[in-house]
Amino acid sequence: MKWAPFSNRQTGDLNRVEAPVTLRGYLLCAFAAFGGILFGYDSGYIGGVLGMNYFKLQFGHSGSTDPSAYHGYLYDTWQKSLITSILSCGTFFGALFAGSLADWIGRRSTIIAGCMVFSIGVILQVASTTVGLLVPGRLIAGIGVGFVSAIIILYMSEVAPKAVRGAIVSGYQFSITIGLLLASCVDQGTHNRMDTSSYRIPMAIQWVWAVILATGLFLLPESPRYFVKKEQLDKAAHALSVLRGQPVDSQYIRDELAELVANYHYEIENMRASWLDCFRGGWKPSGNLRRVCLGMAMQMMQQWTGVNFIFYYGTTFFQQVGMKNSFIISIITTVVNVCSTPISFWTIEKLGRRSLLIYGAIGMLVCEFIIAIVGTADSGSQAANMCLIVFTCIYIFFFASTWGPAAWVVIGEIFPLPIRAKGVALSTASNWLWNFVISEITPYMVDSDEGNLKSKVFFIWGATCTLCVFFAYFFVPETKGLSLEQVDRMLEETTPRTSASWVPHDTFADQLTRADVDKVTSGMGAAHFEKAKDLGSSSV
Ligand code: BGC
Numbered sequence: 001m002k003w004a005p006f007s008n009r010q011t012g013d014l015n016r017v018e019a020p021v022t023l024r025g026y027l028l029c030a031f032a033a034f035g036g037i038l039f040g041y042d043s044g045y046i047g048g049v050l051g052m053n054y055f056k057l058q059f060g061h062s063g064s065t066d067p068s069a070y071h072g073y074l075y076d077t078w079q080k081s082l083i084t085s086i087l088s089c090g091t092f093f094g095a096l097f098a099g100s101l102a103d104w105i106g107r108r109s110t111i112i113a114g115c116m117v118f119s120i121g122v123i124l125q126v127a128s129t130t131v132g133l134l135v136p137g138r139l140i141a142g143i144g145v146g147f148v149s150a151i152i153i154l155y156m157s158e159v160a161p162k163a164v165r166g167a168i169v170s171g172y173q174f175s176i177t178i179g180l181l182l183a184s185c186v187d188q189g190t191h192n193r194m195d196t197s198s199y200r201i202p203m204a205i206q207w208v209w210a211v212i213l214a215t216g217l218f219l220l221p222e223s224p225r226y227f228v229k230k231e232q233l234d235k236a237a238h239a240l241s242v243l244r245g246q247p248v249d250s251q252y253i254r255d256e257l258a259e260l261v262a263n264y265h266y267e268i269e270n271m272r273a274s275w276l277d278c279f280r281g282g283w284k285p286s287g288n289l290r291r292v293c294l295g296m297a298m299q300m301m302q303q304w305t306g307v308n309f310i311f312y313y314g315t316t317f318f319q320q321v322g323m324k325n326s327f328i329i330s331i332i333t334t335v336v337n338v339c340s341t342p343i344s345f346w347t348i349e350k351l352g353r354r355s356l357l358i359y360g361a362i363g364m365l366v367c368e369f370i371i372a373i374v375g376t377a378d379s380g381s382q383a384a385n386m387c388l389i390v391f392t393c394i395y396i397f398f399f400a401s402t403w404g405p406a407a408w409v410v411i412g413e414i415f416p417l418p419i420r421a422k423g424v425a426l427s428t429a430s431n432w433l434w435n436f437v438i439s440e441i442t443p444y445m446v447d448s449d450e451g452n453l454k455s456k457v458f459f460i461w462g463a464t465c466t467l468c469v470f471f472a473y474f475f476v477p478e479t480k481g482l483s484l485e486q487v488d489r490m491l492e493e494t495t496p497r498t499s500a501s502w503v504p505h506d507t508f509a510d511q512l513t514r515a516d517v518d519k520v521t522s523g524m525g526a527a528h529f530e531k532a533k534d535l536g537s538s539s540v
Contacts, residue, residue: 019161019244019245019246019252019256021161021164028159028220028243029159029160029161029164029243030168031217031220032111032152032159032172033152033169033172034175034209034212034213034216035111035149035152035213036152036172036173036175036176036178036179037175037176037178038115038145038148038179038213039149039175039176040176040177040180040181040182040183041179041180041182041183041209042087042141042142042179042206043087043088043145043312043435044179044181044182044311045183045187045202046083046084046087046138046312047084047187047313047316047330048183048202048327049187049198049199049203050075050315050316051187051191051315051316051319051327052187052198053070053191053192053194054196054198054199055198055199056069056070057070057071057073058199059079061073061075061076065449066447066449068316068319068320075131077443077444077449079131080316080443081441081442081443082131082135083134084312084439085435085440086135086138086139086142087138087139087141087145088142088433088435088436089142089436090138090139090141090144090145091145091429091432092142092146092432092433092436093143093146094114094146094147095147095149096146096426096429098110098151098425099421099422100422100425101113102150102154102226102421103226103421106222106223106226107151107158107223107226108155108221110147110151111147111148111151111152111213112214113147114145114146115144115148115211115213116214117140117143117144117147118145118210119207120140120144121138121139121140121141121143122137122141122206124141125141125206126203141206148213149428149432150424150429151421151425153172153411153412153424153428154223154412154425157169157412157424158223158224158226158420158484159223159224161244162481162483162484162486163349165413166349166405167344167345167349169405169408169409170341170344170345170408171345172405172408173400173404173405173408174342174345177334177337177338177341177404178338179209180311180334180337180338181331181334181335182205184327184330186201186202186205187202187327188327188328221238221239221242222235223239224236224237224239224257225260225264228260228261229264229417229418233257237257259483259485259507260417260485263416263417263485263488264418267488268418273418278292278422278423278426279292285477285491285492286488286491288415288416288419291415291416291423292415292419292423292426294414294476295410295411295415295424295430296430297475298407298411298427298476299411300431300433301403301407301464301467301472302403302404303431304461304465304467304468305364305399305403305464305465306438306458306460306464307399307403308435308438308439309442310392310395310396311337313443313446314326314329314330314333315327315330317446318330320446320447320448320454321375321385322385329389332389332393333393336393336397337399340396340400341400341401341404341405343401344356344401344402344405344406347401348405348406348409352478352480352500353406353410353478353479353480354472354476354477354496354500356401357403357406357407357468357472357476358472360398360399360406361402361403361466361468363394363395363397363402364395364398364403365462365466365469367392368391368395368458368459368461369458369459370391371392371395371455371458372455372456372462374387375387375454376455376456376459379455388455407431410476410479411424411427412424413479413484414477414487414491416488417484445457473497474497475496477490477496478500478502479499482504490502490504
């Protein structure tokens with residue numbers, strides 16, 4: 001069955017570089033998005049746990065005058081920011097390390113290894129009764145999440161058919177939002193318990209997601225582009241045939257494989273694939289340096305939209321501005337996040353990545369400035385609090401339908417194969433680095449015994465979102481509807497502002513010299529396809 005709901009940027013022969021999308025192929029690629037639940041749940045559950053009375057009693061100390069203290073019991077500001085942000089510190093290093101590992105043992109195996117590391121971190125967290133054990137637990141779990149978050153984007157971008165790649169990677173963001181929502185619900189369900197189960201249940205549930213992800217990935221094929229990089233073309237042909245639902249020796253599989261191999265040969269001629277190569281090529285749009293800066297800046301700016309202020313510190317912030325039901329308000333914001341993300345499945349392919357980023361940032365900055373102005377002019381009033389809730393929800397709507405998914409989609413698409421694993425890893429590490437920096441500094445901006453900015457903090461997020469608009473306009477190219485190999489060519493021939501009107505004019509396989517063709521096709525002889533067929537009969 002054909003199943004490609006979105007339009008392509010090309011017609012005719014150029015479409016032959018990939019088989020038509022089948023529902024089965026779509027679902028196979030979409031399963032990996034499940035990894036987002038791990039990411040979302042893990043980063044989300046801690047906000048609610050920090051707001052729990054039993055947790056304040058167990059992990060804090062007496063004598064606090066903060067309005068959010070429980071009978072005077074509270075942890076210090078530095079402990080709160082350390083417990084929250086140490087996860088991002090682990091994910092930062094995990095993502096970087098995973099960039100090398102994914103080229104070495106494969107994309108799929110790296111994600112499974114990430115689930116194992118993560119499980120060790122979960123055990124330590126559940127066992128903890130002091131900050132001293134909780135922090136290493138979060139750090140180790142973070143390393144595992146780093147593996148998973150960097151390599152899932154890489155894996156999904158590499159296995160997804162081009163017409164639905166944006167939608168499939170947006171599915172990852174959708175899972176992140178579901179993870180955040182599940183975390184809020186679990187926190188809500190246990191926060192009134194007055195024993196260790198209040199925080200241990202939310203911590204232990206993290207493990208379930210890791211088990212489901214690792215088990216599911218065992219059943220999925222490795223990325224064909226990884227096998228091309230390893231020059232194992234029989235395995236590449238077999239993986240492609242499983243993913244595209246076409247016989248291994250069909251013309252579609254031969255054409256797509258020829259294009260992957262030809263592109264790889266073309267790219268590898270100009271570079272090896274070391275970390276240093278990520279920083280070569282200068283400032284032209286197709287240069288590796290420019291692409292790596294774009295990916296890292298993209299993720300940095302996504303964090304500077306201020307979204308995690310709501311998801312990490314929302315519960316305690318709403319308590320600080322005098323709202324009752326802060327747990328319920330946090331759940332509402334996460335529900336808005338979940339419900340708005342699927343809009344991007346369609347818009348990301350229809351309107352494109354660039355437009356979503358530009359208009360999304362404009363929507364967010366308007367909301368943030370309204371919250372800041374009303375909250376400052378009429379601080380603590382019923383009206384200001386209502387405004388805070390309503391515009392926080394509209395703000396989350398804009399984030400979830402634009403920058404949330406688009407930032408991940410873009411980093412999966414802009415790197416050439418030789419440095420793709422490392423480029424995606426660096427970009428993901430940048431997400432976590434800025435996630436860490438921002439979650440580390442925000443308590444100092446808003447806590448009553450520190451900056452006590454209250455709603456004024458939204459002036460800062462409004463200003464940084466304004467920078468996001470300029471960033472998207474000047475630096476982000478339009479990649480919708482192109483194969484990853486065509487994106488390479490587009491970057492060579494356009495600038496970000498002219499990229500949307502570029503159409504593919506030939507394939508890499510077309511451009512090979514006679515010698516190159518021999519080199520490529522000698523690796524794709526009948527023997528390879530026979531071997532790939534054998535692989536087919538022994539595995540998925
Ligand atoms: C961001 C996270 C954020 C989440 C919210 C992701 O794309 O990278 O930092 O918590 O979206 O849905």
